[in-house]
Amino acid sequence: MTSIKDIARLAGVSASTVSRVLNEREYVREEVRQRVLAIVKEKGYVQNHVARSMVLRRSFTIGVVVPYLFNMFQRQLFASMEFFLEQHGYKTQFFFLRWTEASEQSFLRRLKAETLDGLIFIHELDNPSIYRYLLERGLPVALCTFEKEEFGFPAVHVEEERSAHMAVSYLIQKGHTRIALITGEHFSFGRQREKGYLQALGEHGISVEPELVVRVPSYNPEAGRAGMLALLKRKKPFTAVFAVTDELAIGAMKALHESNVQVPGDISIVGFDDIDISAYTIPGLTTVRQPIFEMGKMSADLVCEWIARGQKQERTARLSTTIIERGTVRSLS
Incomplete structure (x- = not known):
């Protein structure tokens, strides 16, 4: 043979x-x-x-690090990533992590025992010792949706602050000045999108009202629902909400529906991601579109290029976003 x-x-x-x-x-x-x-x-x-x-002497396997609660945005991102990794001749292996130190330490132990040709992170870790271990081991790595400048790994993500600034400025252009924020407590993208929200308000001379900012423990629809109910309970008037993910926005829409508050008649909403289901909510969700398919391809290409060349490609791709107008924003101007 x-x-x-x-x-x-x-x-x-x-x-x-x-x-x-x-x-x-x-x-x-x-x-x-x-x-x-x-x-x-x-x-x-x-x-x-x-x-x-x-x-x-290779496994032709790329590990993909994802949150234990694998959301709709990450599923779409992984589908693109897996398609292009297969084009390069690789299969994928999942590593599911929780937001705990114990989970990250368990991942590190498993990582040391696995034979991988490379690794892509969709999930951002807090533990710097894991990134240091990967540098010392020389394992090809790509970061997707965030970056870690101090470690120099190639990364792909959108311009988070600028994109959030664009979303809030869009609401302001529609005549809204009392704009609430629903964001999460974890990960750099949540903090960056909150910073973009604050910058947009400040640049338009709008005072920040702490009571219109809600931080929830997750980024899923139930957290968005809880965040919106918390805003309504505070009885602080607002006409629009910027939710830092589409799933938060969809949960917020459910809470408003349950409270007999009309979208966009009473409250306007803008999300972030443009996951597939956002086009099918009633009304369709106005949102910030991330180039999900392109992000998956670029992440796969970065790690495969490192493997092929045998050296790290210190590159960061910061991608632009666009506003997708559907039916959840009412013009007050």
């Missing part, structure tokens, strides 16, 4: 080059690619993935 080593010997190239050709990877000259493919066809070679891993 013909092996990958046999193909490499006949083509006069390394086994890793043959693997790149078979998996349609970059960094192979066209003349070499055609020579390898001709030999593969002549010998009737069919890839044996177990044997390939043994020969190349």
